[in-house]
Amino acid sequence: xxxxxxxxxxxxxxxxxxxxxxxxxxxxxxxxxxxxxxxxxxxxxxxxxxxxxxxxxxxxxxxxxxxxxxxxxxxxxxxxxx
Amino acid sequence: xxxxxxxxxxxxxxxxxxxxxxxxxxxxxxxxxxxxxxxxxxxxxxxxxxxxxxxxxxxxxxxxxxxxxxxxxxxxxxxxxxxxxxxxxxxxxxxxxxxxxxxxxxxxxxxxxxxxxxxxxxxxxxxxxxxxxxxxxxxxxxxxxxxxxxxxxxxxxxxxxxxxxxxxxxxxxxxxxxxxxxxxxxxxxxxxxxxxxxxxxxxxxxxxxxxxxxxxx
Numbered sequence: 001x002x003x004x005x006x007x008x009x010x011x012x013x014x015x016x017x018x019x020x021x022x023x024x025x026x027x028x029x030x031x032x033x034x035x036x037x038x039x040x041x042x043x044x045x046x047x048x049x050x051x052x053x054x055x056x057x058x059x060x061x062x063x064x065x066x067x068x069x070x071x072x073x074x075x076x077x078x079x080x081x082x
Numbered sequence: 083x084x085x086x087x088x089x090x091x092x093x094x095x096x097x098x099x100x101x102x103x104x105x106x107x108x109x110x111x112x113x114x115x116x117x118x119x120x121x122x123x124x125x126x127x128x129x130x131x132x133x134x135x136x137x138x139x140x141x142x143x144x145x146x147x148x149x150x151x152x153x154x155x156x157x158x159x160x161x162x163x164x165x166x167x168x169x170x171x172x173x174x175x176x177x178x179x180x181x182x183x184x185x186x187x188x189x190x191x192x193x194x195x196x197x198x199x200x201x202x203x204x205x206x207x208x209x210x211x212x213x214x215x216x217x218x219x220x221x222x223x224x225x226x227x228x229x230x231x232x233x234x235x236x237x238x239x240x241x242x243x244x245x246x247x248x249x250x251x252x253x254x255x256x257x258x259x260x261x262x263x264x265x266x267x268x269x270x271x272x273x274x275x276x277x278x279x280x281x282x283x284x285x286x287x288x289x290x291x292x293x294x295x296x297x298x299x
Contacts, residue, residue: 015242016199021206024092024173025181031124031150031170 022060039070085290086165088184092200094171097190097223097251099128100267101282102168103144104251107266108283110142114163117145119155121180122170135264152179159183164290173204181213185294188247188286190223193235205244215243217293221282222250245289249281 043051052066059065087105089098102118109116120128132146149155152167156179159165167180181187187208191201205218220239225232232250239246251257251267252275260270267279 015202015238016206018206018209021203021210023207023210024204025175025178025207025211027174029170029174029176030172032174 083294084160084162084165085186085294086159086167086184087286087290088167088169088177088180088187089190090167090169090173090177090180090187090204091171091189091191092173092204093197095224096192096197096201097221098171099131099168100251100257100261101188101190101221101223101286102128102166103131103261103266104268104279104283105164105286106144106146106166107142107268108280108287109164110144115161116164116166117147117158117162118166118168119152119159120146120148120168121152121155121176122168123148123150125171128168131261131264133264134262138264140264140269152176152183156183173207177204178208178211181208181211181217185217186286186290187213187218188221189218189244190221191235191239192253193222193225193228193231198235198238202239202242205242209243216245219245219247219286219289221247221286223282224253225250226253247282247289248285249278249283251279251282 051069055065055069058072059068087102089102091098099120099122106116106118118128118132120126122128126148129146129148132144135144147155155165155167167184169177169180189201189204191197201220205215205220208218209215220242222232222235225235236246254272254275256270256272257267257275260267268276268283270276
């Protein structure tokens with residue numbers, strides 16, 4: 001197979017923009033994370049769709065975004081009560 | 083004045099510990115009192131390295147301690163000229179705490195896209211948390227032999243607002259063997275490789291000094 005490295009002039013694409021950076025420095029250290037438990041409940045399809053869309057838009061369309069949105073809302077709810 | 087250098091990354095295996103040991107060795111050889119706080123308390127890789135170093139009677143002696151808590155480490159940092167945090171192989175609130183207290187944050191990355199992107203994302207994350215881009219520096223570590231790849235990696239990083247350190251640590255079996263014996267990469271017999279690693283060490287020390295002076299001013 002031909003060696004093409006000499007033809008390469010740069011990395012594919014540029015560095016990611018600042019807006020793309022996830023807020024990992026807000027996450028607890030992995031070894032200090034609490035154990036998790038499932039929380040299951042049913043909601044109307046329309047609520048599910050809207051919640052999924054909001055979670056994706058805010059936390060990225062990937063696994064865990066709905067959990068992140070739920071926790072954010074829960075924290076906000078607790079803050080409002082105090 | 084104590085200089086604090088934080089070695090942090092979003093992923094493991096990019097050379098944090100290798101560079102932490104390198105800087106610690108160079109500083110200790112130069113007569114500074116230095117200590118490494120190993121925050122990877124599950125693996126304790128640098129603490130184990132220090133024990134191998136002591137067992138092989140390699141000088142200068144380097145102090146290493148494993149900490150579960152950044153705040154505990156920070157309490158003793160002022161007792162040293164140079165205090166180096168060897169971070170855990172992931173990003174967390176501990177990373178932010180290290181960065182907030184460090185003169186210089188070093189993010190090691192190889193020349194591969196898979197390492198460059200998370201390194202830049204972590205730098206962005208820290209910048210958003212209020213860390214000055216002047217205090218964030220990329221160190222090329224465990225890089226390939228391709229000059230094109232290395233230059234392309236530097237070009238990629240130049241398009242960010244952060245510092246790019248001179249020199250680099252090439253990926254070499256000999257370096258791995260040295261680390262397994264308790265040596266730093268500058269304590270090997272590969273002269274040209276050692277000079278590249280030495281240049282990186284000098285660049286980190288110079289950047290830490292400049293960043294420290296800016297903080298004081």
